[in-house]
Amino acid sequence: MAETGARRIRLGMVGGGTGSFIGYVHRIAARIDGDYELVAGALSSNPATAKESGKNLGLAEDRSYTSYADMAAAESVREDGIEAVAIVTPNHVHVGAARAFLEAGIHVICDKPLASKLEDARELAGIKPKNGAKFLLTHNYTGYPLMRQARDMVASGKLGKLRLVQAEYPQDWLAEEVHNKQADWRTDPEKSGIGGCIGDIGTHAYNLARFVTGLQTEAICADLSTFVPGRQVDDNVNIMLRFEGGARGMLWASQVAVGNENGLLLRVYGEKGGLEWRQDEPNKMWFTEFGQPKQLLTRGGAISGGEGAAVRIPAGHPEGYLEAFATLYADFAEVIRSGKDNALLPTLADGVEGMQFIVAAVHSSQNDSKWTRLSDV
Amino acid sequence: MAETGARRIRLGMVGGGTGSFIGYVHRIAARIDGDYELVAGALSSNPATAKESGKNLGLAEDRSYTSYADMAAAESVREDGIEAVAIVTPNHVHVGAARAFLEAGIHVICDKPLASKLEDARELAGIKPKNGAKFLLTHNYTGYPLMRQARDMVASGKLGKLRLVQAEYPQDWLAEEVHNKQADWRTDPEKSGIGGCIGDIGTHAYNLARFVTGLQTEAICADLSTFVPGRQVDDNVNIMLRFEGGARGMLWASQVAVGNENGLLLRVYGEKGGLEWRQDEPNKMWFTEFGQPKQLLTRGGAISGGEGAAVRIPAGHPEGYLEAFATLYADFAEVIRSGKDNALLPTLADGVEGMQFIVAAVHSSQNDSKWTRLSDV
Amino acid sequence: MAETGARRIRLGMVGGGTGSFIGYVHRIAARIDGDYELVAGALSSNPATAKESGKNLGLAEDRSYTSYADMAAAESVREDGIEAVAIVTPNHVHVGAARAFLEAGIHVICDKPLASKLEDARELAGIKPKNGAKFLLTHNYTGYPLMRQARDMVASGKLGKLRLVQAEYPQDWLAEEVHNKQADWRTDPEKSGIGGCIGDIGTHAYNLARFVTGLQTEAICADLSTFVPGRQVDDNVNIMLRFEGGARGMLWASQVAVGNENGLLLRVYGEKGGLEWRQDEPNKMWFTEFGQPKQLLTRGGAISGGEGAAVRIPAGHPEGYLEAFATLYADFAEVIRSGKDNALLPTLADGVEGMQFIVAAVHSSQNDSKWTRLSDV
C-alpha cells in the first residue's frame, strides 16, 4: 500500500458533512494508505453545514463550496485543483455530480448505488469523460482480501464449475419506524429511487456475488416486502437467481431482521468445492474441497493470497471494513497515477447493472415474482 | 423421561435391517428412555437379511417376519403381540405398512415423508384406525428442546408478530454420483416419489419452520434443480414462501452444497425479536429482543424451558440428535399409555401437508416458479 | 454398537435414586446400545427412597435393596444375579461398594473420582477380584469419538513430539452459596474428600489430557482457592504441569467462572501440529499442521476415525454427552463378554492416579505452590 514516494492525490468531496456516516468512512479510507489529501469540498447542500464541515476538515475557506457545480468549475481551473472527487451524497445526486466532474476531467469515486434511476445511470455510462477521467464505484466489500482471494480461487477452478450461490445481507436498524439523517433519505423514493433495502444493501450482496463468482445473471425472481407501516420502499428482499451455465442462487437482504447488524454473507458451491465468508468475521473464510475437512483460511495466513488481496498486517491481527474500503482507494490511486485500469475495481458498467438489478427485482416482484432478465428492464 | 415404573411397550419394526441408518436411529431412540422393548420385526424385504437382522436384534425366531403383512396379522392376535410398530422403510412402503398396522389396532411410528405419492398419503389420512390406534410421524427435529422452547416463545409473543422465516438444510453427500443403499432409493422416483432433496430434507426444514412459527402457508414459489447428470430427482431446492398474515420466507435445501454435512438452520424474525438455531450446535439458540444485545440461550440454561422441552442432563453437557429423536418416542409412549394426544407431536395431517409441499414445489418449479398454494395440489 | 445378538448383561446400581443426576446418566448410557438390563439396585441410603426409586425403575421388589452389602451378598448367589454393578454414589462410598462387588465376582462400573481418600483408592487397587471381575472408571469424556481420534492422532505422530497441553474445565454453578443434593455432598469434605473442584472436575480435565496425550506427569505446581465464604473445599484450581520428556501444561478448573456451564476444553500442541476440542461442541475438533490452514475435523466426517472412536450416526447429526458415556458402557460390555481388556477404558490405576493428582495439588497449594511429584504423595 502506498509509501512509494508518490505525491498525494488532491481530493475533493461532495456530501459527507457533519452527521454523514459514509463521508466519514471515505475520508478515513482515503487517509489510511496516505495516497490522498482532502483539499476541497461541497460537503452539504446546506451552506452553513457545508462551511462548518469544511472548517472541521481543515479546508481552505475558498475551497469549501456550497454546490458541486461551483466546485467542479472552480477546481478544474486551479493549478492546484483537485484531481479526484469522492461523491458521498444520497443516491439521487450521484449522477449529476459524477457527470459534472468527469466532464471537467476530474476522476470520480462514487458511492453506490450509481443512481436513483436506471435511465440516469445509463446516461452517465454514455458520456465521454474529459481527459480520460476515471471512475470508481465503491462496492467496498470487494476490497476485503478474502473476497479477492475467493474470486481468484473461483477463477482458477478450485471450486470446479459453480452450482450454487447464497448471498445475504440482513440488518435490523429499520425494524421499526425510524427518523434520522441516515434513515430518512434511504426510505424516501425521491432520494433513494424505487428500491429501499434492495438498493441500499441488496446491491452490495448482488455485486459481491457477481464479483466473486464471475457468473453472468440470466434472470431473477423476486418477492419484495415492506413490513413497517407507512414505509414507501421495500425493507425486505427475497430473490431467487438463475445464472448462465446453470448455476442457481438465492439472495436475501433485510432491514428488519432483528438481531442482525450488518450480516453480509456469501456462500458459493461448485462441483469440487465450497467457500463461505461473512463480513462480521472478515479475516476468516471457510474452504472445503469435496470429501476433505473444512479449512479455515485466514487473511494473510496459510494458503492466502490471490490477485489484489491487499494484506497490511499479519494474520491474526484483524483488519476490517475501513481497510477493505481503503484498498479501493489505494488501487484507484494507482489507476490515476498509471492511467491503467484495474479489473478488480467496480466500474460504471457495474453501476448500471446494479440499477438493472434493482429495477428487475421491483418489476418481478410487482409481476407475481415472474422470472425477469436484467437486460429486459 | 420415563422411569415411572410403567411397563415397556412392546414394539415391532418394519424395515431397518442390516445397513439401515434410520432403523438403527429409531431403535436407539426407543431404548434411551426405556419405554419400549423391540420384540418383533419385518426388518427387510430380503428374507435372509430379515432373519439375520432379527437374530442380531435378539428377536425370537418366530417374530422375525419377512413381510409386514404377516407381522401385522400374527402380532395382532398374539396375547403378547406388539402394541406399536416403527416403519422405517423407503417412502413408497410407508402407507401400505401404516395402513396394515393401524387397521390391526397397532400404534404406528412412521418415518417421513409420509408417502411417495400425495394420493396415498391422503388415503391413509382417511382411514379409521382400529381401537383408536395412534400415529406418530418422526419429524425428529421438533424434538430438540430448543425448538420446542422456540415454539413456545413464538406462541407467547416474545418475538411479536412474525415477519420472516429463513430455513435451510444443506448437505453435500450427493455432490457426485453415489451408489449405496442410502443413496439409491432416495434418488429413485419409484421409491422416494417425485421429490428427491425436497422430500428427503426439504420437508424437514419446512416442517420445522411450521412447527416453530405456527404460521399457515399461503403459497410457495419454487426453483428445483438437478445438478448431478443422470439423477432423476432434484438435488437442490430454492423456495420462497408467503404465509398467511403477511410473513415471508425462504427455504433452501441442497444435497450438493460442498462443505455442509447436515446444516439444518432455522431463523425467525418478528416485530419485537429474532431467533436463530442450527442443528449442528443444537444446545444453543440466539435470541435478540429489538434494541438489546443478542442472548445465547442454552438447553437447560438460564431462561430455558417451554412446553415439552425435555432436558435430560444439565446445560453445557450437550444432548444431540438421538435425544431429540428419543423425545418423540417418549412423548408417544405417554400418548399410548394415556390415550391422550400431544399437540407437539407430528401427525398424519402434518404428513399430508408435507406431501402437498413436495408436490406444490415440483409443480411450481415446472411452471416457471409460479406461486402455488398447497391446497391447489 | 451392540445389536450383535448378544444377551443383555444383568446390571445393578448403587446410588442413583430419585434426584440423582449421575445415576440417571448411567442408566441412559446403559440403555442406549442395548447391552444391559437393570435388574437390581441399592438406590439410596434412605430405605424409603431406595424402594420408591426401585419401583420407578421397574425393579422386582426383592431386588431393590437398602444396602450395597445386602445386594452384593444376595445377588452373588442368585442364578439370575447381576453380572455387573454401577456405583454412582458420593465419593466416600465408592471404595467400599466397589470392594464388596469385586470380591463377590461382580464386574464394577464406578463413577469418579475413585475415592474420597487416596489410601482407600490404593487399598482397592490392591485387592484381587473374585473370578477376574473387571473394573471400569467412568471418566466419560474419554468416550467422545473425537477424543479417541485425538489420542490416535497423537500416538501416530500427527502432532510430532508434544510440547504443550492446555486443559480447562470452568463451570459457574457454585459461584454463590448453593444448597441442594448435588452441591451439598460435593462441598462436604467428609463425602467428597479433601478436594472440591479439583476432585469433581479437575480430575476430569487431568484424566482427559493424560488419555489424549499419553504423556506421563512429572510434577505439578498448584494454586487452589476457595472464593465462596464458608466453603470447606476449593472452588477454583490453577495448576501448572511438567511432563516427562519436557512438555509443559496448564490446567484450570473452576466452579465460580460466571458464564461457563461445562466448558471442558483441551488443547494439545506438538512440534508439527495442534489439536483443539471443547465439550460444548463435541462433534468438532480443530487440527492444524504447522504452516497449513486450520482444519475442522468432524465426528464421522472426512479424516475421522481412530481406534475405538465409536460413531453411531452420520456427521452433522450431533452426538453428545450421553452417547460418549454410552460408549464406555458398550466397550465394557465387550470386555465382560470377551474377558479381554480394552486399553481405551479408564482403570483402577487411572483412579489411583486421579487421587494422587488431587492430593498432590492440595499439598502443592498448601506449600506455596511447590512443584510436587504425584509419586511423592
Next chain:
Amino acid sequence: MAETGARRIRLGMVGGGTGSFIGYVHRIAARIDGDYELVAGALSSNPATAKESGKNLGLAEDRSYTSYADMAAAESVREDGIEAVAIVTPNHVHVGAARAFLEAGIHVICDKPLASKLEDARELAGIKPKNGAKFLLTHNYTGYPLMRQARDMVASGKLGKLRLVQAEYPQDWLAEEVHNKQADWRTDPEKSGIGGCIGDIGTHAYNLARFVTGLQTEAICADLSTFVPGRQVDDNVNIMLRFEGGARGMLWASQVAVGNENGLLLRVYGEKGGLEWRQDEPNKMWFTEFGQPKQLLTRGGAISGGEGAAVRIPAGHPEGYLEAFATLYADFAEVIRSGKDNALLPTLADGVEGMQFIVAAVHSSQNDSKWTRLSDV
C-alpha cells in the same frame, strides 16, 4: 475522532524502515484519524535503508536522518520541527531514543516493552522531560473499544468483586527455527532483553489484564520454557498470578502453539458476572450476569459505550487492530494539544511495570517457580 479543524501534529519516526512491521502499523495509525503528519525520520540504523525509506515516505531529504540523536538535535531547533516522535525500533534502542527526545521537549510515542533492561526503564522513568513533553507506550490492545468498555464495566461494578483473570496470547510463528528481520532481534537477548515470548507478547496480555481489571498484582509464579533448540530466550510462558484482594489469575503466552496466529484472549470473572473477549473477533464481547444467559455485546451495538471506547463505524462493520492502534494516537494527539493527560493511555509507569513483570517471571522460573513480587525485582 479528529476532524475538529485542528492542525496536524508534526511527527517523526525512529526505526520503521523498509521491512519493518510495527513502523508501518504506527504510520497507518497516525494517518487514520488525520491528526499527524510524518515529516522526519531516522528510519534505520543502516544509512542507505534510512534514506531510501525516507524517500518512500515522502520525507524531505534533509529530514531523513541516520541517527536519532541527530534528529533530536536538528528537529528541536527547527521552527517547523517535529512535535512528537514514534519510536519503533527493537527494544534495546527504546530508552536511549526516548530520553533524547523527551529531553529535547519532543513528545514520545514508544513501542513496548519499554526497554531491554529493567534498570534502563527505571532510569527513563526518572528523568524530567523538557517542557513537560508527554509519553505514550503503545500497548495497543487497550485501544480496542470493547476493552475500554470492559474496563468501564469492571470499574462500575457490573462484575462485582473480581475473582479470576485468564489471559492468553498464543502464536505459532516461532514453532520452528526461523530467520528473518522480525524473528532475529526478538530472539536475540542483546536486543530483546532477557525475555523472549514473555517480553514480546506476555507483556501485552499482562498489560491488558491490568488495564481491564484495575487489579494490583501481588505476586507471580512462572514456568518459562524454550522449546526450539538453540533459542536463547523463552518461547512459552506459563504463569499463575495472585492479585491484591484475593483474585487469582493465569497467563499463557506462546510462540510455538501450532494453529494460533495472534490469539490474544482475556476472560475476567467476578462475583456477579463474567466477560470474555478475543482479539481475532474484536468486535464481540461476551458478558454474563450470574444466572442470566450470555449476552453478546458488540462494538457500537446495544449496551455499548464506556469511557474512551472510540467507535468509528456502525456495529456489524468490523473495526480491527489498526483502528485500535489509531485510537491511542488520536487520544495522544488530544493530550498533546490540551496538555491534559488521559488516564486510559499507557504510561512510563506501565512500561516499568511491564519490565518488572518480565524480570519477575524470569526470576521465578529460575527459582523453581517461586512466588515472586514485582516489587522485589
